[in-house]
Amino acid sequence: MTEIRKIRRCPGCGIILQSLDETLPGYVPEKHLERHEVVLCQRCFKLQHYGEDIAPHEPRVNEEFLTIVEQARRENALIIYVLDLFSFDSSFSPEVNEKIKNLDIIGVANKRDLFPKSVKDDKIREYVKRRAEEAGLVFDSIVIASPLKKYNIDELKLHLEQRRQGRNVYVIGATSSGKSSLVNAYMKQFMNTTTMMITTSPFPGTTLRVIEIPLDESSRLFDTPGYALDTSIISQVERDVIRQIVPRTEIKPRTFQLAAKQSIIFGGLARFDFMKGKTTGFTCYFSNMVEIKRSALVNADKTFENLVTKNKVRPTSKIVKSVTDLEAFEVAIADKGRLDIGIVGLGWINFAGNKQTIRVLAPKGVLVYVQAPKI
Ligand SMILES: Nc1nc2c(ncn2[C@@H]2O[C@H](COP(=O)(O)OP(=O)(O)O)[C@@H](O)[C@H]2O)c(=O)[nH]1
Ligand SMILES: [Mg+2]
Structure with a gap:
């Protein structure tokens, strides 16, 4: 007899559950499906319990994500736009910005805990506000948050309730910006829920899939898969390298006084050459697990090769076997004033601009940017 079975989804990632093929997403042993009403897929179970991923998944394509945003537009929903403070320039997507113009948006500057405590939230708020304005977006409010530290989740609730007016809420942003963590923190704090938590991971x-959480009888909050970090180094390197370059604790800034013709090397992944200019202090914001080494510019190629081939620096990646795997950018600083030069997903260097010439070497395809300082 033909049987119609209710489709059950994993509450951790939203995938349809199946017990036919262990190699496919959504697998869960038959006996678990029979015994329990709510059950996590095997991948989420392992991720939540052992922090490991058994089947790597490619980041979702943008197109799929844009359909979700299109839906939000049609509904005139409230948007929570989650921006990763550490990887701001890959999480703030021009393509997505274009799509959400004219919608009500709460901007969440996420992972605040990674920045030094001494930094004022207002400074961060100003930065996010300026970037939003430059992109032609109006943020109704900006919440500086950290789900990890349960920081400002109550403020988010306040803004959400004020702005929502019975509408649905879409939590959007780049993959890994901390959307699911934010939703989990919100549920834990305010919804007195016993439902399973959404799976989060550094990968x-x-x-x-979109995960729905009821807010009241007629409206919902949607946690979305987010869009790929195409321009970030994260989309290229191996998992054990991701573990080292994504900071998990407060970043300890490291400052190097460099004279012209000196270089600094970031793990076996990138290099910063000070070509021309007066002696300058360069403050580096990178994961504390990324080793930073100095070198004279004349020896920089040799030093880099040596570090990488002999594994004498942390971390190294298969994508950078030699300095020729790096793409070079030259930056001529025109104005005075502090600024950031960054390599998306890896970190940034803050210094007082003073007509220097700088060369940045980064893995091919990774965005190198110059911006007003974040902090
Ligand atoms: N340092 C820090 N890491 C966070 C915070 N929130 C989330 N993360 C980490 O960021 C990674 C991605 O989180 P996840 O919620 O899965 O992101 P999503 O892809 O946007 O849903 C995980 O490793 C989280 O532990 C935070 O407030 N601070
Ligand atoms: Mg998520």
């Missing part, structure tokens, strides 16, 4: 593509 892109953890949330596979």
